[in-house]
Each structure stands twice: as structure tokens, then as C-alpha cells.
Amino acid sequence: EIVLTQSPGTLSLSPGEGATLSCRASQRVSSSYLAWYQQKPGQAPRLLISGASSRATGIPDRFSGSGSGTDFTLTISSLEPEDSAVYYCQQYGSSQVTFGPGTKVDIK
Amino acid sequence: QVQLQESGPGLVKPSETLSLTCAVSGFFISSGYYWGWIRQFPGKGLEWIGSIYHTGSTSYNPSLKSRVTISEDTSKNQFSVKLSSVTAADTAVYYCARVARVPGGSEYFQHWGQGTLVTVSS
Numbered sequence: 001e002i003v004l005t006q007s008p009g010t011l012s013l014s015p016g017e018g019a020t021l022s023c024r025a026s027q028r029v030s031s032s033y034l035a036w037y038q039q040k041p042g043q044a045p046r047l048l049i050s051g052a053s054s055r056a057t058g059i060p061d062r063f064s065g066s067g068s069g070t071d072f073t074l075t076i077s078s079l080e081p082e083d084s085a086v087y088y089c090q091q092y093g094s095s096q097v098t099f100g101p102g103t104k105v106d107i108k
Numbered sequence: 109q110v111q112l113q114e115s116g117p118g119l120v121k122p123s124e125t126l127s128l129t130c131a132v133s134g135f136f137i138s139s140g141y142y143w144g145w146i147r148q149f150p151g152k153g154l155e156w157i158g159s160i161y162h163t164g165s166t167s168y169n170p171s172l173k174s175r176v177t178i179s180e181d182t183s184k185n186q187f188s189v190k191l192s193s194v195t196a197a198d199t200a201v202y203y204c205a206r207v208a209r210v211p212g213g214s215e216y217f218q219h220w221g222q223g224t225l226v227t228v229s230s
Contacts (some may be wrong), residue, residue: 044203044220045154054119056218088154092214096170097156 002027002091004100012106019076021103023089028069033093036074037066040085081107110135112113112204112221120228126191130221138162138182140177140208145189147200159207159215194228201225
């Protein structure tokens with residue numbers, strides 16, 4: 001099973017600032033099969049990124065993903081108040097899907 | 109726009125079977141895609157349960173495989189999950205989702221239902 005670690009645990013930033021979220025895998029994620037999700041309180045997760053860098057339909061271009069192998073990054077270029085949420089990464093390069101523990105982004 | 113809605117008992121007794129259904133609108137499940145279940149524990153961790161293709165082919169999390177069954181009813185455009193011999197550790201919010209599978213890998217989750225809380229308690 002591939003274990004995903006996310007850092008930092010919590011990020012507290014002001015509107016307009018940039019955010020960099022990290023997802024590290026215990027083994028290489030084949031074909032960069034990594035997704036990112038956003039979850040707001042009381043809501044289901046929402047797909048942001050698949051294939052490490054492809055934005056899902058309707059996702060603003062301030063969200064971008066990058067990385068390969070074992071190290072992946074979600075970047076939010078200029079934070080909006082509505083970006084306050086928990087962000088999860090998920091790998092699907094192996095037969096068993098696994099999720100990271102999440103990074104909470106607080107907007108001051 | 110595809111929409112998914114979970115339904116089922118919110119309280120299940122230990123050792124009994126948890127049963128949930130996901131009603132799909134805006135897309136016929138018989139038309140394609142995989143359809144899956146994910147759960148989120150009270151501490152917020154997410155766990156993949158499994159998925160089903162419209163042909164009936166299934167894929168399960170190995171850690172749950174002995175207790176879980178996912179089935180579909182294309183006439184009602186819905187799919188279901190059953191988890192047997194539940195304990196308090198199965199208390200979670202259960203989500204259904206439309207799944208995208210990839211060659212040489214497994215799956216990610218494109219569209220999610222709103223989720224339903226299931227508590228296991230006597």
C-alpha cells in the first residue's frame with residue numbers, strides 16, 4: 001500500500017497570498033496518477049486535479065498541480081476567501097487507492 | 109450534470125449489516141463509468157471501499173473485501189453497498205461517487221454524493 005504524507009498540516013494565509021501544499025508518497029506513483037480534492041465543512045470532497053496537473057472541469061486556473069515520482073504539489077496562486085478548506089491528495093497508480101491525511105488552509 | 113444521492117439507515121447495530129443505496133440522476137449508470145463508495149471517518153481520514161462497472165465487474169479494498177459487496181440495479185439507476193459484521197470502527201460518513209478508472213492503475217472520483225453518516229452503536 002502506498003502511504004501518502006501531506007504537509008504542512010495547517011496553513012494560515014491572507015487573501016491574495018499564494019499557497020503551496022505538499023504530498024509525498026512512500027513509493028513512486030506510476031504515471032503520475034495523483035489527484036487533489038478540496039473539502040469545505042459539511043460538504044463532500046470536490047475533484048480539483050487529476051493526473052498530477054490536469055484541472056477538473058470548472059476549477060479556476062489559480063489552482064495548479066505539479067510533480068512526479070514521489071513528490072507532488074498543489075499550488076493556489078492567489079488565495080480567495082472561499083479557498084478555506086481541507087485539501088486531500090489521492091494516488092491511483094496502484095491497485096489500492098489511498099488518500100493523504102489532508103492539509104487545512106485557513107484564510108485570515 | 110450527474111448527481112448522486114446516498115440513502116439508508118443512519119444507525120446500525122454492531123455485528124449487523126450496513127446497507128446503503130446511491131441514486132444517480134443525469135446519467136444512466138448502464139452507459140458506462142465505474143461507480144464507487146468511499147467513507148470518511150470522524151477524524152476525517154478517507155478510505156476507498158470499492159467500485160462497480162455497469163457490466164457488474166467489481167473492485168474492492170483488500171482490507172474490506174471479506175465484508176463488502178457492491179451491486180447495481182440499472183432499472184432503478186442506482187447502486188448499493190453492503191458491509192457485514194460492522195463494529196464501531198465502521199462509523200463514518202459514506203459517500204458514493206462516479207469513478208474514472210485509468211489503464212495500469214486504479215481510480216479517482218469525479219463526482220461525489222453529499223454523503224450520509226452511519227453510526228454503529230447498540
